Amino acid sequence: MTRTAQEAGTPLVSRRRRGWRGWLVVVVIVAVASGLLLWSASAFTVSEKDRTDPESHGPDGYRALVEVLRDHGVTVDVVRARSDVTRLLDGGAGTLVLPDPFALSDDSVRAMIDAAPATVLLSPSSAVLDLAIPGAEIVGYGTTAVDAHCDLPAASNAGTIRPGALMTGGDVACFPAGGGAALISQSDEGRTVTALDASLLFTNAHITENGNAALALALLGQHDSLVWYVPSWNDSDAQGTSDATLADLTPGWVTPALVLLALTAAVAAIWRGRRFGPLVAERLPVTVRASETLEGRARLYARARDTGHAARILRRRSTAELGRLLGMGRGATTDAVIEAAAAAVAGPRDALRALLTGPEPGTDAELVELSDRLAQWEAAIRAAVRTEGKRS
Structure with missing residues (x-):
């Protein structure tokens, strides 16, 4: 037990x-x-x-430039809020470093630029460039190193650089290439705005190449104090008009x-999809006999008057039965069954072929006749097989 x-x-x-x-x-x-x-x-x-x-140590950050500026006595304040920028500029800070302020309105950008004695735009967009230097625009991209070819000391003393975006406009244009210049500058009422593409020039990975370091120190170190603004959506004042994507928000x-x-x-x-579990036998409340199911389907065919469908079922069943009686496998074709059945009873092949593959009956009478003739062939084959078995 x-x-x-x-x-x-x-x-x-x-x-x-x-x-x-x-x-x-x-x-x-x-x-x-x-x-x-x-x-x-x-x-x-x-x-x-x-x-x-600017506090990142990665290859695309500006930490190396910030540390060099501090080593040269420049006070660098990295800020992430507009209010801190205004406070530091009102306190006497000299240079404003402004990467593309994508989250700010035009009024906020204009207010920060007007409050700074010197502004350096790092990789500005076309809209910000035109706002800071009216009429300026981006016209192309430079790939080969070029000399300054201008009277701006910060650029002429730097030597050669490999420019990025090329711009037109401003009072001074340095590092010309391809119909534009890598650096443009404009002075107005004691304020200076300088724009250049620093996406590669001043990064940790490229600051030591060509004259990049000299240009960066001359532009960003022209005053004793520097405010580096880091834009973000958290400090935005232009949510209603910004082009922020769903991922940004x-x-x-x-x-x-x-x-x-x-x-x-x-x-x-x-x-769960590949595990259906074991089969379970379910006890039905009633037992339906096979004959009742057969009669029910027959009544449905009769009500629909679908003699063609009924004839196809009769022919498939009769073909299978003839093949079984003749000892042929389930894969036997209709032609093979016809040949074997005709040979077994020495009957006409064409007549059996017409029964199994001929046109479908159009009336109930023709369907009954087809059923009777198929039954006769089955009876004849069954009798022939029995006779052959007795002889053997």
Whole structure:
């Protein structure tokens, strides 16, 4: 008795263990996927910061330039709010470093530029360039190193640089190439605005190339104090008119979370979709005899007057029955059955072929006639097979 109970309980225990193992595998996969997504999200965030932050040590940051400026006695304040920029400029700061202020309105950008004795635009957009230096525009891109060819001391003393974006406009144009200049400058009422593409020139990876370092120190170190503004959407005053994308306006964890949910759903679908479980016999409330099912389908065919469909069923069944009586496999073709049946009873092949492959009957009478003739052929083959068996 005890042994039988244990044997009966063993499959249940095994199924439970398999179930727990399946859940454990799912949990491990989800945990690993979560870790990878969080790591990729953090790596992406660091990568984006490297491209824009003056405190970044990455190849696309400006930390090396900031440290060199401080070593030369320049006070560098990295700020991330417009209010701090205004406060420091009102306190006597001399130079404003302004990367593309994508999150600010034109009025805010204009107010900061007007408050600074010297403004250096690093990689400005066309709109900001025209706002700071009216009439200026971006006209191309330079790839080969060029000399200053201008009277601006900060540029002429730097030697050669490899320009990025080329611009036109301003009072002074330096490093000409391709119909534009890598650096343009304009002075108005004691304020100077200088624009250049520093996306490569002043980064940690390229600051030591050509005359990049000399140009950066001359432009950014012309006063004893410098304010470096870092734009962000958190400091935006132009939400209603900005071109921010949905990704810019959503928290950083939203995308990894959505990807994780999609991955979890996919894993669950694969896991549950391929495991249907054992077949279970269900006791029906009533027993339906096969003859009743047959009669019910026959009545449906009769009500629909679908004699063609009924004829096709009769022919398929009769062909299969003839093949079975003649000892032919299920894969036997209709032509092979016709040849074998005609040879077994020495009957006309064309007549049997017309029965099995001829046109469909159009009336109930023709359908009944077809059924009777097929039954006659089956009876004849059955009798021939029995006679042959008695002789052998």
